[in-house]
Amino acid sequence: MSSTLIPLCFVGAAVRTRSAGPADCAMEDHHHHTATIAHTWLAAMAIAVLPILSVLILAATKQMGRTVFAPPKRREPPVAEGAPLLGVLPAILTRSLQGVICDQYLKLGSVFTLSSLGVKVTFLVGPEVSAHFFHAAESEISIGDVYKVTVPIFGKGVGYDVDNDTRNEQHRFFADTLRPAKLRSHARLMVREVEEYFARWGQSGTVDLKQQVEDVLLLIASRCLLGKEVRDHMHDEVSSLLRELIGGLHLVSLFFPYLPTPAHRRRDRARARLEEIFSGIARLRKSSCSSGRGAGDDGDRDHDMLQGLLDSRYRDGRGTTEAEVTGLLVALLFAGHHTSATVTTWTAARLLRHTEWLHAATEEQRLLQRNDQNDAAAIDYDVLLRMDVLHRSVKEALRLHPVTPMILRRARRPFTVRTQDGSEYEVPEGRMLASPLVVNNLLQGIYRDPDVFDPDRFAAWREEDRVGGDLAYTSFGAGKHACMGEGYAYLQIKVILSHLLRNFELRLLSPFPETENMISMRPKGEVMVSYRRRSLLQ
């Protein structure tokens, strides 16, 4: 979940798109079917939904056929032409958001505004114009204004319900629970979950890999984030409570988050029950500590994030409340599960389609197994760090299939942006801003043959992203709100994929997937794969 990079990719507005972007915005076929919003409904909100409210306010300033605005004091970014009143909306719906952004980028340059029904979103394309967007303080460029909608899901007292300082402290708790020393023990738990899960597969068979990946990642989350008690006794209940929480997010929630609809009531009940569960576990843990029984039987309990958050303290010495811990855990689940599942499935689909890379990644596993003299089958934290081809394959799949089409912010103060060709624009206060990953990730100035799946572009001898500067590759965000779970995400994705490569011969039976819809960047439909057990060392 983007910052909480909340992949609310769960909101189900399916807007199919067609047509390719212009040649310079190279992208493959399936890409032409996508146009979407950030982890989310956020894009929907920006492009399609907020306008409905805003039109009422702005109608007075419009004429049919052309919108007339009060003359700007300074030069604002150029606005894309569009239909009367609806602006670019018809183009987005008949074509694709990605295609429209690409067109306008080629036409108007790296800074431009899309407008529809009175709402304007200014797009900043490429690293040269994105520094302020990613690095400015909250008082200048706000993430909180954009993600307020998460409050009823995460609950009061956490995330975007609290002031910026408190939120920063809560992010420090996340950072503590995700630091490398903790990741080492998470890796051990992840490997155990993955081995157990795939042991259920037969000698050979056919599966929907997308579903399998979602399931195993939920088990990993249950174990690493929520703890042994949930994993062993409450996994099914907690999984369905999380589904209820997600199901409580509809378009109507954007405007009336507390309207007593059945879905909102279910959401609130689920949130309350989760708090009850986590509070119960917290009390049990406290009492087992005071009775001298210590941590978990297997010594793992100390390492789960639930415990990390229960032990966290604010700077003034205050501990976290059980309600806060519940909210923070839900936020982490939102941020980490859907995103990782999407990237794992896309990477698998890419490897199975581009067999030269499947071969390279498999050979890497064979070598790692051979070189590991102690235990040829072992995958641990250090081995995972040595999976270079696999790592680059994941990174490259994420470049071509970002989990969110764009990252959104709101300008709290006006600012000036300079383009590479020397144009200078004043972006006004209150303007919604977007950094479109679906276009940034395909810029030819940064990536050679951008629509080709080529993990070597990130190899030490090319490093196209580094050459492009620190804002060239922003699939994990950047700057002030860079993803805090990147290391954890790579670990769990590589644990799953390396286990599959080592133990199964896989074939993609479905056609290469399209992207789901305007709101979700997941692979569309089932991703059917056949498997046959094997050992790489024989």
Ligand code: HEM
């Ligand atoms: C492949 C998987 C993932 C991808 C592609 C991803 C991507 C992102 C992106 C793009 C952002 C920035 C959003 C913005 O600026 O609005 C972000 C933020 C964040 N991510 Fe991830 N993420 C992934 C997995 C995870 C995981 C596993 C966790 C935690 C367990 C996590 C925790 C966070 C948090 C806490 C933030 C908010 C940082 C802030 O607001 O300061 N993410 N992520």
